[in-house]
Amino acid sequence: MGVILLSMKTVDLMLSARWVVPIEPSGAVLENHSLVIHDGRIVALVPTDQALTQFQPAEHQQFVEHALMPGLVNAHTHSPMTLLRGVADDMPLYEWLQQHIWPMEARHVSEEFAHDGSLLALAEQLRGGTTCFNDMYFFPEVTAKVTTQAGMRGSIGLLLIDFASAWASDANEYIQKGLDLYDSNKTEPLLSFCFAPHAPYSVSEDNLRRIKVLADELDLPIHMHVHETAQEVNEFQARFGMRPLEKLAQLGISGPNFLAVHMTQLTDAEIDFLAESGTHVLHCPEASLKLASGFCPVHRLQEAGVNVAIGTDGTASNNDLDMFGEMRTAALLGKGVSGNAAALPAETTLRMATLNSAVALGLADEIGSLVPGKAADVIAVDLSELESQPMTSPISHLVYAVGRHQVSDVWVAGRQLLRQRRLTSIDEADLRARIIEWQKRIAAARH
Numbered sequence: 001m002g003v004i005l006l007s008m009k010t011v012d013l014m015l016s017a018r019w020v021v022p023i024e025p026s027g028a029v030l031e032n033h034s035l036v037i038h039d040g041r042i043v044a045l046v047p048t049d050q051a052l053t054q055f056q057p058a059e060h061q062q063f064v065e066h067a068l069m070p071g072l073v074n075a076h077t078h079s080p081m082t083l084l085r086g087v088a089d090d091m092p093l094y095e096w097l098q099q100h101i102w103p104m105e106a107r108h109v110s111e112e113f114a115h116d117g118s119l120l121a122l123a124e125q126l127r128g129g130t131t132c133f134n135d136m137y138f139f140p141e142v143t144a145k146v147t148t149q150a151g152m153r154g155s156i157g158l159l160l161i162d163f164a165s166a167w168a169s170d171a172n173e174y175i176q177k178g179l180d181l182y183d184s185n186k187t188e189p190l191l192s193f194c195f196a197p198h199a200p201y202s203v204s205e206d207n208l209r210r211i212k213v214l215a216d217e218l219d220l221p222i223h224m225h226v227h228e229t230a231q232e233v234n235e236f237q238a239r240f241g242m243r244p245l246e247k248l249a250q251l252g253i254s255g256p257n258f259l260a261v262h263m264t265q266l267t268d269a270e271i272d273f274l275a276e277s278g279t280h281v282l283h284c285p286e287a288s289l290k291l292a293s294g295f296c297p298v299h300r301l302q303e304a305g306v307n308v309a310i311g312t313d314g315t316a317s318n319n320d321l322d323m324f325g326e327m328r329t330a331a332l333l334g335k336g337v338s339g340n341a342a343a344l345p346a347e348t349t350l351r352m353a354t355l356n357s358a359v360a361l362g363l364a365d366e367i368g369s370l371v372p373g374k375a376a377d378v379i380a381v382d383l384s385e386l387e388s389q390p391m392t393s394p395i396s397h398l399v400y401a402v403g404r405h406q407v408s409d410v411w412v413a414g415r416q417l418l419r420q421r422r423l424t425s426i427d428e429a430d431l432r433a434r435i436i437e438w439q440k441r442i443a444a445a446r447h
């Protein structure tokens with residue numbers, strides 16, 4: 001016994017579970033395996049009986065009726081917009097943006113708005129099993145700070161839009177503030193950055209050229225709403241004599257460092273072009289459905305070889321940050337739109353919300369699957385509930401049957417941020433009080 005103990009490796013944490021869904025190297029489910037974690041990284045994923053003879057963990061948690069899987073990666077959102085949840089429903093994109101959201105943002109967006117809205121987004125996402133999100137909003141330095149304070153992982157958008165806001169008055173200031181944010185945080189382990197020009201219709205060609213030069217110089221991805229509605233494409237065509245994607249191709253923006261959000265309007269030739277250029281598509285099915293923007297042809301994109309990731313978009317159009325719900329919608333919609341029940345099977349959809357999102361964000365070496373060497377961004381999903389019975393297939397249940405309330409525990413870089421459904425790094429009571437104040441302020445301004 002003494003000899004065995006001596007040869008055992010001391011590690012920080014062992015998570016043993018009935019089921020583990022690592023996503024890579026195979027999409028298969030492992031039974032009775034343990035994840036071994038040290039210094040925030042996965043050091044082994046082995047059968048539990050083997051793990052117990054090889055490793056001596058400082059902490060050992062056992063999940064007898066749970067599945068462990070990689071944290072979900074929300075490929076597109078606008079965190080502070082949680083404060084605008086439910087303010088403008090049941091209308092199309094331009095009416096929603098121009099008559100409701102932009103005027104409300106002009107009235108309310110501030111450092112404090114970005115702080116409290118981001119905190120609410122972090123809390124909602126962690127409680128729903130999302131461990132990393134890709135953001136685009138005003139005051140990104142505030143979102144970045146709250147994210148690191150909470151211990152979550154974030155890809156922060158260096159925003160550009162051609163109108164003055166509480167954050168910046170013109171393109172020069174937007175770009176400079178973005179670069180300053182990047183410079184002062186580029187070594188922060190939980191943060192990464194994307195340039196985030198809002199859309200082809202809201203950022204001039206000259207400014208897009210500037211972003212392209214900077215993105216090449218710093219080797220950062222560019223993240224942008226593109227071909228969201230037919231109206232966008234038609235109006236752009238009337239103004240510039242070409243479709244937005246063609247303009248972006250002309251500017252050299254499309255390619256493996258380009259993340260195109262929505263993409264509901266695509267010709268066959270454009271699908272081929274996206275595949276050839278290595279452009280990533282960030283699919284936000286619920287926001288596109290709610291705004292009746294159109295349908296992203298996900299199955300055709302995947303058949304062509306395009307990397308398609310899943311995002312929620314913001315809560316003013318979704319209206320939640322529920323990546324389990326989003327996976328289910330993506331899978332069902334993908335079948336409906338393609339007329340093919342075999343399109344977007346559960347395993348593919350789970351991969352879209354984890355590894356594909358990580359690939360799009362340039363983070364696949366770090367997150368998106370449970371592979372030794374990667375960061376320990378892990379979630380435990382309780383499958384003991386009646387609603388998950390009988391346990392015919394964990395992967396099927398995770399996509400088609402599980403609700404986000406079944407996420408019991410969450411770790412980011414090996415740090416536990418949700419323990420038996422309680423947040424460990426965010427004060428829920430304080431957050432609730434702040435949100436009630438915002439509710440009053442926003443309601444008062446509307447009357």
Ligand SMILES: CSC[C@H]1O[C@@H](n2cnc3c(O)ncnc32)[C@H](O)[C@@H]1O
Binds near residue numbers: 078159161228314
């Ligand atoms: C300038 S920060 C981001 C900007 O985007 C707005 N927004 C949120 N959702 C969408 C969407 O689906 N399409 C276009 N613009 C969107 C948000 O209100 C902010 O102003």
Ligand SMILES: [Zn+2]
Binds near residue numbers: 077078
């Ligand atoms: Zn968006």
